[in-house]
Amino acid sequence: MEIFGKNVFNQDVMREKLPKAVYKNLKKTIDEGLPLDPSIADVVATVMRDWAIERGATHFTHWFQPMTGVTAEKHDSFITPTDNGILMEFSGKELIKGEPDASSFPSGGLRSTFEARGYTAWDCTSPAFLREEADVITLCIPTAFCSYTGEALDKKTPLLRSMEALSTQATRILKLFGNTTATRVTSTVGPEQEYFLIDKSYFLDRLDLLMAGRTLFGAMPPKGQEMEDHYFGSIKERVISYMKEVNTELWKLGVTAKTQHNEVAPGQFELAPIFETTNIATDHNQMIMDVLKRIAIRHDMVCLLHEKPFAGVNGSGKHNNWSMSSNDGQNLLEPGHTPHDNIQFLTFLMAVIKAVDEHAGLLRASCANAGNDHRLGANEAPPAIISIFLGDQLADIVDQIEKGGAKSSTKSGDMQIGVTTLPALPKDTTDRNRTSPFAFTGNKFEFRMVGSSFSIAGPNVVINTIIADALKQFADKLEKSKDFSGDLQKILQETARKHKRIVFNGNNYSDAWVKEAEKRGLKNIPNTPEALKELVTKEAVELFVTHKVFTEKEVHSRYDIMVEQYNKTLNIEARTMIDMAKHKIMPAAASFAAEVAQSLSAVAAVSDKLDVSAQRELLENISNSLSSMNKNVKALEQTLDATLKISDVAEQAAAFRKNVFARMLALRADGDALEKIVSADQWPLPTYAEMLFNL
Ligand code: ADP
Numbered sequence: 001m002e003i004f005g006k007n008v009f010n011q012d013v014m015r016e017k018l019p020k021a022v023y024k025n026l027k028k029t030i031d032e033g034l035p036l037d038p039s040i041a042d043v044v045a046t047v048m049r050d051w052a053i054e055r056g057a058t059h060f061t062h063w064f065q066p067m068t069g070v071t072a073e074k075h076d077s078f079i080t081p082t083d084n085g086i087l088m089e090f091s092g093k094e095l096i097k098g099e100p101d102a103s104s105f106p107s108g109g110l111r112s113t114f115e116a117r118g119y120t121a122w123d124c125t126s127p128a129f130l131r132e133e134a135d136v137i138t139l140c141i142p143t144a145f146c147s148y149t150g151e152a153l154d155k156k157t158p159l160l161r162s163m164e165a166l167s168t169q170a171t172r173i174l175k176l177f178g179n180t181t182a183t184r185v186t187s188t189v190g191p192e193q194e195y196f197l198i199d200k201s202y203f204l205d206r207l208d209l210l211m212a213g214r215t216l217f218g219a220m221p222p223k224g225q226e227m228e229d230h231y232f233g234s235i236k237e238r239v240i241s242y243m244k245e246v247n248t249e250l251w252k253l254g255v256t257a258k259t260q261h262n263e264v265a266p267g268q269f270e271l272a273p274i275f276e277t278t279n280i281a282t283d284h285n286q287m288i289m290d291v292l293k294r295i296a297i298r299h300d301m302v303c304l305l306h307e308k309p310f311a312g313v314n315g316s317g318k319h320n321n322w323s324m325s326s327n328d329g330q331n332l333l334e335p336g337h338t339p340h341d342n343i344q345f346l347t348f349l350m351a352v353i354k355a356v357d358e359h360a361g362l363l364r365a366s367c368a369n370a371g372n373d374h375r376l377g378a379n380e381a382p383p384a385i386i387s388i389f390l391g392d393q394l395a396d397i398v399d400q401i402e403k404g405g406a407k408s409s410t411k412s413g414d415m416q417i418g419v420t421t422l423p424a425l426p427k428d429t430t431d432r433n434r435t436s437p438f439a440f441t442g443n444k445f446e447f448r449m450v451g452s453s454f455s456i457a458g459p460n461v462v463i464n465t466i467i468a469d470a471l472k473q474f475a476d477k478l479e480k481s482k483d484f485s486g487d488l489q490k491i492l493q494e495t496a497r498k499h500k501r502i503v504f505n506g507n508n509y510s511d512a513w514v515k516e517a518e519k520r521g522l523k524n525i526p527n528t529p530e531a532l533k534e535l536v537t538k539e540a541v542e543l544f545v546t547h548k549v550f551t552e553k554e555v556h557s558r559y560d561i562m563v564e565q566y567n568k569t570l571n572i573e574a575r576t577m578i579d580m581a582k583h584k585i586m587p588a589a590a591s592f593a594a595e596v597a598q599s600l601s602a603v604a605a606v607s608d609k610l611d612v613s614a615q616r617e618l619l620e621n622i623s624n625s626l627s628s629m630n631k632n633v634k635a636l637e638q639t640l641d642a643t644l645k646i647s648d649v650a651e652q653a654a655a656f657r658k659n660v661f662a663r664m665l666a667l668r669a670d671g672d673a674l675e676k677i678v679s680a681d682q683w684p685l686p687t688y689a690e691m692l693f694n695l
């Protein structure tokens with residue numbers, strides 16, 4: 001296809017345009033994760049600049065991912081004025097390093113504003129690309145963002161570090177299996193992105209959508225998603241033409257937008273790219289979110305990436321399909337056909353089981369934000385309890401390993417472990433479990449807790465690191481072993497015994513599972529303030545430090561940033577609700593009440609024999625809800641004031657969750673009650689029926 005990758009400075013372009021030696025040097029850096037040779041930077045910069053200018057670019061930017069979760073950029077023009085005119089300049093120095101004024105990005109205390117230096121450094125493993133926006137074409141250079149003292153201030157740096165950690169440990173394991181060809185292992189990710197579309201006019205009429213990205217009021221329409229007629233249904237024309245443009249835009253950027261379909265809720269859709277190296281998949285997912293939003297505007301729609309834009313219908317997630325592959329071409333989570341590969345597969349599989357069980361809290365924390373609190377554990381996919389779905393066949397094999405039924409013996413070098421009789425697993429297992437938060441799906445795991453608005457960097461930092469750690473523990477023992485096969489058998493058996501509790505193949509939505517999980521000692525962490533604490537436990541800090549993913553200071557700074565983000569989100573939501581109640585809902589309800597009162601007296605004046613009980617009852621109902629709303633607005637204002645006075649961020653977060661959140665729910669109930677009785681023409685907000693069904 002001609003347009004695919006048209007706007008990407010990819011390996012093909014590099015091979016064609018760069019001097020051979022420079023290309024080789026750069027490719028080695030990219031493939032082997034070696035440090036960049038600064039002496040080639042000038043050449044690469046010149047070639048990159050010429051390529052970009054040929055395609056109409058006038059500006060370049062270091063494109064980075066600060067802790068806000070969205071991408072940031074600082075645009076510079078290629079143009080440099082000189083004595084005799086202008087020069088289109090772009091040096092190696094400008095390619096590899098940038099210095100945006102970083103003072104207003106969250107740093108969690110790592111960098112006070114008076115020493116606001118932040119640096120962006122070229123990540124040559126993710127290709128530079130051109131972004132076309134309005135008439136401006138900008139060369140975007142993916143970069144990492146760190147402080148003057150080298151601390152990570154972004155999402156990319158720790159992700160790259162965690163990939164390195166995983167590669168190191170997984171390669172050790174491969175070596176133990178006699179592999180002499182694999183020198184690197186990369187984690188791969190295919191994130192499925194869910195989103196909602198609504199007509200732009202509705203969006204602009206709702207302060208809550210504008211300010212908070214989700215509806216804070218809104219009564220359920222007569223029809224929700226119960227008919228399930230939207231799911232995989234035919235896609236409306238307006239949406240098709242939107243998707244077509246989204247795809248074209250993404251293809252130009254080298255993003256393999258592959259599948260698209262309607263999701264469960266009305267107005268909800270999904271886009272899935274083909275999986276890639278985690279780093280690139282993460283960059284691409286940021287581009288996907290950006291393109292989804294930008295193109296929607298062109299079609300007079302707004303794309304909502306919030307985890308729960310509408311109460312009562314499904315929220316949006318981002319299924320994070322994860323695996324690891326070696327640079328000699330193996331997917332390490334592919335069960336395969338041969339016994340030898342099967343033991344290797346089982347070793348990696350058991351490492352995942354161990355990792356997920358030991359660090360379930362961290363996985364939960366990696367998906368915690370105010371938006372996702374409306375999904376996780378809220379009676380909707382997926383629950384807040386982490387467990388693994390393996391399917392019957394694999395679960396049975398884990399049982400066998402645990403029982404030691406798999407007998408092992410060493411025979412001059414070759415391995416015989418009973419479990420090697422594992423049959424080749426069918427890819428499309430019929431027993432798909434859609435309720436599990438961490439499901440094995442044939443040759444990869446699907447982590448379903450990630451929220452739709454998230455950068456996938458955070459969750460993948462955790463997945464990579466915890467699995468690296470489990471593999472490290474295996475490798476530490478096995479490298480010293482004199483009886484590889486026997487000791488591996490023991491390790492796997494012990495792992496099965498200890499961590500089998502995390503495996504659950506049943507219905508994760510049932511109450512019975514909540515009880516069962518409690519019996520098994522699995523964590524059920526209900527909300528963000530609680531979940532985030534998992535990031536700063538002694539074990540978590542030790543884990544990150546051991547694998548050089550975060551320093552202790554970085555972990556704490558991230559924790560602070562995330563807690564603050566939670567507090568800010570709830571503060572904005574509460575203030576928006578107060579505003580909407582006071583300036584939209586209460587005036588509308590009051591004037592409707594006055595109208596009903598007038599009609600009541602007018603009708604009564606005609607004859608006292610007329611039955612005005614309906615008007616009276618209506619008036620009573622409006623007045624009661626209005627009065628309740630008035631009280632609840634005041635209560636929310638007071639609670640919010642008190643909460644904002646708490647100086648400790650974690651304590652403040654707990655108060656937001658316990659007190660402010662509860663008050664918000666009470667206020668919403670009044671608003672929704674009023675929506676059901678106030679005359680439709682006088683209701684001041686677009687309704688759920690309009691927003692969800694009128695696309
Ligand atoms: P599903 O399994 O959800 O029905 P797919 O088979 O299309 O759908 O896979 C969903 C996502 O998983 C896609 O983005 C796909 O590219 C990705 N995926 C497939 N194989 C891997 C892998 N080895 N590593 C990571 N992601 C993968």
Ligand code: MG
Pocket residue numbers: 192319446
């Ligand atoms: Mg899926």
